[in-house]
Amino acid sequence: MKRFAALIDRLIYTRSRNTKLALIVDYLRHTPDPDRGWAIAALTESLDFPAVKAGTVRTLLATRVDEELFRLSRHFVGDTAETAALLWPDAPGKKEDLTVSAAVDALSAASRSDAPAIVASLLDRLDADGRYALLKLALGGMRVGVSARLAKQAFAQAFDVPVDDVEELWHAIPPPYAPLFAWGEGRAERPDLADVAFFRPFMLAHPLEEESVDLADYAAEWKWDGIRVQIVRGGRGGGGETRIYSRGGEEISGAFPELVAAFDQDAVIDGELLVRGEVQGGEAASFNALQQRLGRKVVSKKMLADYPAFVRVYDLLAVDGEDLRGLPWTERRRQLEAFVPRLADSHFDLSQVIDASDFDDLAERRAGARDAAIEGVMLKRRDAPYVAGRRAGLWYKWKRDPLTADCVMMYAQRGNGRRASFYSDYTFGCWSDGGELLPVGKAYSGFTDEELKWLDKFVRDNTLNRFGPVREVEKSLVLEVAFDSIHASKRHKSGLAMRFPRISRIRRDKPAEEADRIAALQAMVT
């Protein structure tokens, strides 16, 4: 547990992604099985011990620490696991190091009734940092900024294996991933996945930078503003389970039970998960509506009824036990069109190919597209196989031109890591009818390093107030902000929320009074 606790501590304080990666690589290389497997599962929130909950820990603490002192401490620290780790009295005597796997075994074996005693005996064997690691492992909520994607990259780097292979194998093998490590270290063959609903790494697109492409070589489809998903029904003969994966390879089946139930074919599809919106007359609703469904572990009936999800399918990676990824897009598309009718049309439809006569025609249609759920156009090379990652010249995304608004900088906050000494995150606003400046968004990108230096100096020279890391500035600088779309939002006083806002230009020439009004932004709402 010492090594694991030290790893967590380093990850908590490290903001750089590369340093996090290096820390995990080092840990995976130098920690034995099965500890490293359990550790990585804990970091990516893949463990669950149903008998051990925050309430268990609170009840347990009450047996060792005065309740009032616990309450005061919890209030100050703000986190139950950390408070408990710090408050738990050090047990006398020398401590043998408890292994991560011994802790996992004990926690897995716990029932509701003996969980407090089991957790207590584990805590007694650890110091404060070890107790923190144990409680985070048991309760989840690690919050160390390690995504499944990062963990897989670390694994690939640690054992010098292709990350695409790791992506495929990862979800097919449960923690502590022993066959995966055996394969990584060259001690065993690549595990056989015939029986599982495993994740295939997504094929991704580059932004279109060419002036135009020949539509004889590329097929065009709408780019839908939902979330990219892969639905897999695995196992020999299609008798296995159905899983839904997000772009990063995280499993999100739990949030969309109706799709899991409806997908009853032995196949692997790639598509866009959307929510059917009433305002669109049953058509795909904006991303805003979809957000209501994301990140939920349990979905209420009301959620299912109010925000019904469906998938617009655009690729077929496998069907009836056959892997189609090596085939050109044209052939996969032919099979896809034949396949989609096998799925329930209530939850699945086919992404249509845009029937444009030439590139100019396509450009015109793209400019004219007003559907809230359309983000732009996808261009896919007709003769390309389905390959993992971003490959030059195969797939392009050609987003709709962004919307822009002239806003006034209101607040600035320091950035992270390399930008820690710069005010690099800006909150900006537009004018209400009453002449008040109301915040409409926050952006921390879009500017060059030179511009950042200038903006940083502007913030420091024009500070009105300081609130911790935030500075309120003189409302005098106009920023042209670009954004993909804008939605109604109850979270902000302006009633608006921008999607992907970024600074497109610094308008030193424009007086603040001439910045846009809220009403102008409302007119852009989709």
Place this chain on the structure above:
Amino acid sequence: MAKARHWLEPHPGGLYVKPADLWIDPSRPVARAAVTHGHADHARSGHGAVFATPETLAIMALRYGVDVEVSHNQAFEYGDGFERGGVRFSFHPAGHVLGSAQILMEYQGERIVVTGDYKRRADPTCAPFEVVPCDIFITEATFGLPVFRHPPTEGEIAKLIGAVRAEPDRSVLVGAYALGKAQRVIAELRGAGWGAPIYIHGALEKMCELYVMHGVDLGELRLVSETDKAAMAGQIVLAPPSALNDRWSRRLPDPVTAMASGWMRVRQRARQRMVELPLVISDHADWDELTTTIVEVNPKESWITHGSEDGLLRWCELTQRKARALHLVGRDLEEEA
């Protein structure tokens, strides 16, 4: 015996000793002030006469430009004191920073000790805390919650040295309060065998010189402003906490941000400060030191101030000790603890 409540009045702006017409650590200028130590929240400028240890007066002179020779200030060594209005005042080591003192007051058979800020663990830059028996013990409670248990200092210093050695291309920038913490971290590093020059922010220079003049060995110190960026790779740099993420830090080679403070015990606190290397090194007593000290002093009554009064009050209640909270204002412990 006199009743303390009649001769010592707690006001939000300090403690007023009525028979002596004198304030202890007042937050506003007064005619006569007894000062426990040199931190700005205890030692303000503008008093008519200050009674304190010679080191505290020297620190105040450095900070406020008071000419000690011609002022009405009076210096007292540890153990010494003075009498005024029937009250006998004396100064006793508090172990907090150079010159820090507890003030003992004796009046008509009653003894009151004001700790100012204090700690119990060893500090190479100042005299260790002395237990002074008394009837009323007025204690600080910066870390008056049981979550605050400072680990051994050697371990934290080893962590710092380990971080410098792990990344020889970067400097490690330690945020440390300019009076006390900075000099202690330097002295602890020297004690751990760190012989290389230590680089400091200009704001630390004069206070370090003062410590050296008072016999604290800090080894070779160099100013960041007079050093090439590249020369500070693999080196330790000290600066006041406010400079950590300031533009000033851009003159260092890709610094690892560290911070030496008791607050670093709580991870979320350290994260809020954007600290990469938290060092739990404090000049204040932790929970165990606070409670042990009350047990050792064993006063009839404890008055608790400066920090988490509620936690320590609750402990007194649980251990059946008489206690009350004083609410003194103007304390800025975030930076200094």
